[in-house]
Amino acid sequence: MAAVLNNYSNFQDFHSIPVTKPTTGKWRRSRIPPEDYICHRCHVGGHYIQHCPVNGDPEVDTRVSKASELSSKNSGVLYASTPTLCSCNSKADCVYPVHPLPPIKWCIWTKPEIGWIKLNTDGSVSDGNSSIGGLFRDYKGEPLCAFFAKTLHQNTFVVELTAIWRGLHLALSLGIRAIWIESDSLSAVKTINGDQPGGPTSGFYLSEIRELLANFESYRVTHSWREANKAADYVSRMDVGLVDVVFWPPDFPDMLHHIIMDDAQGRVYFRQ
Incomplete structure (x- = not known):
């Protein structure tokens, strides 16, 4: 992404240079910019970026950089550097200070491969009440069924398990x-995968989950950002008046159908 942003900035600089045509018939570009032109590198007028006096100075480069931390294959994060100097390497009170960009995370719900079924799960603990929910979908993003259940647990980690x-x-x-299996509880995912130890209250469910997984021909357990787990979150908060229920697509609320459609069409969800 950093390379793309650098290329885009260079594209802006290149196409902001006025073009003149001399008598030889060959096109050339003037070295003198218009009065309102500001160099995109040092934020000072009077020259283009390729003629900037601070070119080659490693202290000056404050372009936006990319850092990807993929907890799963469908998420990432972009952030800006936080320099203490202006981009022209002057004092902090320069007339052109650099303000870091806020973190922006993006994520999408990813369809499983053909032959696989994806299960998104979530738990909800609020005002002394706790419940769980989950949704099964195929490789097209089409729903198979969903489930909702109430639970007596108040520990969020145990509810997610x-x-x-x-x-x-x-x-x-x-x-x-x-x-x-995809959950927005990173602790639950890491514990199931053996990347971190489980607590004393999770022993029963953790051993049960591992025994159940052994019955599948293939399985994977990954983390998802909450924004890409909206369908399971919605189901876990439904109060259907029953302790434990499995329901099918014809009985889904309209809102759940909309979320499922957005996910299947690859909607991008942003987190700030």
Whole structure:
């Protein structure tokens, strides 16, 4: 992305240079910029970027850089550097100070491969009440079914594990053989994958989940940003008046259908 941004800035500089045509018939570009032109490197007028006096100075480059931290294959983060000097390497009170850009994270819901079923799960703990929800979708992003259940647990981590545990039980009863579990609880994902130890209250569900996973031909457990887990979040907050229920697409609320459609069409969700 940094290269793209640099190329875009160079593109702006190149096409802001006035073009004149001499008598030889060959086109050339003037070295003298218009009065209102400001160099995109040092933010000072009077010259173009290729003639900037601070070219080659490593202290000056404050272009936006990219840093990707993919907790799964469908997310990333862009952020700006935070220099203490102006881009012209002067004092901090320069007339052209550099302001860092706020963090911007983007994510999308990713469809599973053909032959796989994706299970998104989520848990909700609010005002002394806790519930779980999950949604199964195929390689086209089409929903198979969803589940909702109330739970007595108040520990958010345990509630997230309970949602995965309940979803795996349902997946086996549906005859699913290759499953991709996705949760917005990074702790739950890391614990299941053995990347971090589980707490004393999670022992039962953690061992149960691992035993259930052994019954599938193929499986994976990954993390998703909450914005890309909107469908499961919506289901986990539904109060259907029942303790445990499985429901099918014809019974889905309109809002859930809209979320599923957005996900299937590759909608990009931003986090700031």
